[in-house]
Amino acid sequence: MTRAGSAAARRRSILPGFGITLGVTVTYLSVLVLIPLAALFFKTATLSWAEFLAAVAGPRALASYRLSFGAALAAAAVNAVFGLVVAWVLVRYEFPGRRFVDALVDLPFALPTAVAGITLTSVLAKNGWLGRWLEPHGVFIAYTPLGVVVALVFIGLPFVVRTLQPVLQDLERELEEAAATLGASRLQTFRRVLLPALRPALVTGFALAFARGVGEYGSVVFISGNMPMKTEIAPLLIVTKLEQWDYAGATAIAVVLLVASFALLLAINALQRWSRVEPAA
Amino acid sequence: MGEATAISTPVSADATRRGVSESAPVRWALTAVALLFLALFLALPLVAVFSHALADGLGVYWAAITEPDALSAVRLTVLVAAISVPLNTAFGVAAAWAIAKFDFPGKSTLVTLIDLPFAVSPVVSGLIFVLLFGAQGLLGPWLQAHDVKIIFAVPGIVLATSFITFPFVARELIPLMEEQGVEEEEAALSLGASGWQTFRRVTLPNIRYGILFGVVLLNARAMGEFGAVSVVSGHIRGVTNTMPLHVEILYNEYQGAAAFSVASLLALLAIATLAAKSALEWRIGRTGGAR
Numbered sequence: 001m002t003r004a005g006s007a008a009a010r011r012r013s014i015l016p017g018f019g020i021t022l023g024v025t026v027t028y029l030s031v032l033v034l035i036p037l038a039a040l041f042f043k044t045a046t047l048s049w050a051e052f053l054a055a056v057a058g059p060r061a062l063a064s065y066r067l068s069f070g071a072a073l074a075a076a077a078v079n080a081v082f083g084l085v086v087a088w089v090l091v092r093y094e095f096p097g098r099r100f101v102d103a104l105v106d107l108p109f110a111l112p113t114a115v116a117g118i119t120l121t122s123v124l125a126k127n128g129w130l131g132r133w134l135e136p137h138g139v140f141i142a143y144t145p146l147g148v149v150v151a152l153v154f155i156g157l158p159f160v161v162r163t164l165q166p167v168l169q170d171l172e173r174e175l176e177e178a179a180a181t182l183g184a185s186r187l188q189t190f191r192r193v194l195l196p197a198l199r200p201a202l203v204t205g206f207a208l209a210f211a212r213g214v215g216e217y218g219s220v221v222f223i224s225g226n227m228p229m230k231t232e233i234a235p236l237l238i239v240t241k242l243e244q245w246d247y248a249g250a251t252a253i254a255v256v257l258l259v260a261s262f263a264l265l266l267a268i269n270a271l272q273r274w275s276r277v278e279p280a281a
Numbered sequence: 282m283g284e285a286t287a288i289s290t291p292v293s294a295d296a297t298r299r300g301v302s303e304s305a306p307v308r309w310a311l312t313a314v315a316l317l318f319l320a321l322f323l324a325l326p327l328v329a330v331f332s333h334a335l336a337d338g339l340g341v342y343w344a345a346i347t348e349p350d351a352l353s354a355v356r357l358t359v360l361v362a363a364i365s366v367p368l369n370t371a372f373g374v375a376a377a378w379a380i381a382k383f384d385f386p387g388k389s390t391l392v393t394l395i396d397l398p399f400a401v402s403p404v405v406s407g408l409i410f411v412l413l414f415g416a417q418g419l420l421g422p423w424l425q426a427h428d429v430k431i432i433f434a435v436p437g438i439v440l441a442t443s444f445i446t447f448p449f450v451a452r453e454l455i456p457l458m459e460e461q462g463v464e465e466e467e468a469a470l471s472l473g474a475s476g477w478q479t480f481r482r483v484t485l486p487n488i489r490y491g492i493l494f495g496v497v498l499l500n501a502r503a504m505g506e507f508g509a510v511s512v513v514s515g516h517i518r519g520v521t522n523t524m525p526l527h528v529e530i531l532y533n534e535y536q537g538a539a540a541f542s543v544a545s546l547l548a549l550l551a552i553a554t555l556a557a558k559s560a561l562e563w564r565i566g567r568t569g570g571a572r
Contacts, residue, residue: 020375029394104555110498110552119327123325235405
């Protein structure tokens with residue numbers, strides 16, 4: 001969220017409608033978001049400390065956090081590398097069909113996650129378009145933790161590319177020219193001049209992709225195989241517990257995920273301030 | 282997300298000579314890596330949806346998307362979007378007006394809170410409504426006594442979808458309206474326009490593409506949401522199954538072609554969304570940021 005153009009003169013605004021629009025906003029936000037989220041903590045409060053700990057830190061829960069956070073981290077790292085290449089190529093180079101490719105990058109935002117899930121699974125399964133070539137060579141992706149990473153790479157890619165693109169566009173060419181004039185090779189210019197300027201946006205994109213990956217459900221449940229202790233992600237464990245009418249257990253794990261996503265949201269907000277305070281130039 | 286991307290700077294041989302661009306082989310290699318990556322992760326799955334949908338022929342495809350359960354899933358998906366899209370659009374405009382046009386304490390906290398649903402796992406988003414309205418939920422006994430069904434019924438699906446798609450329009454409009462400032466509105470008011478006239482004649486034309494942009498993304502997410510809806514729906518065939526849930530059921534019943542047929546409708550929606558988004562970005566870029 002930018003706060004650009006916020007003028008001090010606005011304090012004594014003659015514009016009407018402040019009371020009613022703020023009232024509507026706060027009411028709607030409270031009814032739809034804040035009160036339901038509070039229900040989560042209310043429910044948790046009915047658990048004893050021992051019950052909470054048993055639900056949150058049982059071996060099956062711990063294994064699911066390891067997979068959810070680990071796979072999200074790995075996928076965000078893959079996206080940071082390839083997302084940077086994609087953003088670079090889309091901003092800096094001309095090639096036929098570039099506008100089409102640029103639009104395609106948003107596919108994971110637009111394609112329902114369940115569709116992505118069944119499609120990736122069928123492509124990577126034993127008889128799938130890629131699976132039939134990979135599995136004879138001992139590369140098993142579907143129904144393994146690697147499958148979870150693949151699904152999260154799909155889901156997270158646009159976060160990195162779309163965060164980097166505007167920063168790359170605003171990058172001043174003069175700096176690169178100056179570095180070249182001073183005798184830097186292209187690689188040196190990239191490492192010493194471009195990468196530091198891109199770092200805040202890169203870290204922000206990484207964090208956004210990671211945050212999305214931790215909570216992702218639809219694209220992962222089909223490809224992961226859902227074996228407890230092995231390929232069971234934390235959101236799936238919540239669903240499993242709900243189906244067994246274990247509301248308390250589901251709630252406890254949800255609190256862990258929610259606290260993690262709050263922390264990530266705050267970190268991302270701080271990062272976005274950082275990328276603005278330290279402009280890419 | 283949702284940033285309009287401007288026109289890029291083309292590479293020239295001159296730029297390479299001046300040392301501000303890469304040599305041709307490096308450019309080709311990087312382009313090849315980027316395109317291969319996108320082809321593998323994005324294009325291939327998209328093609329696979331349609332290929333798998335038509336694997337057993339057009340007859341099976343047509344039967345899968347016209348059978349009663351599929352049609353009722355389509356109807357429910359459209360109904361849910363028809364409720365949550367206008368609701369969240371109206372909210373987004375109201376929130377953006379208050380936040381972008383006025384200064385008040387707690388504003389940045391409010392902006393962070395509006396972003397909150399994007400940070401919450403879809404499954405948790407569904408769970409909170411089960412905890413509130415479910416049979417064992419806080420309001421469950423009261424709802425049962427009054428014979429009101431929310432969870433495992435349509436109202437729950439609408440609630441969960443609205444929660445998930447809550448920030449789209451607001452977060453599109455807030456930066457846009459902040460950038461536009463208040464001068465035009467103040468001029469209209471000082472010329473004697475009423476508040477409502479000012480909004481309709483001055484503000485609305487300025488933000489209409491921003492609203493449309495948000496609505497396109499909001500609608501795609503509302504129709505495609507899986508995790509949150511799956512938790513609150515109860516998967517009752519023909520009653521509380523949205524299209525993504527119907528896809529899941531067919532897939533788990535090993536009706537691959539049928540599952541991909543219904544999925545292909547959602548993929549078409551995604552393609553339409555991308556096309557609309559690009560067209561709007563082009564439009565906004567052309568008209569100078571919809572100002």
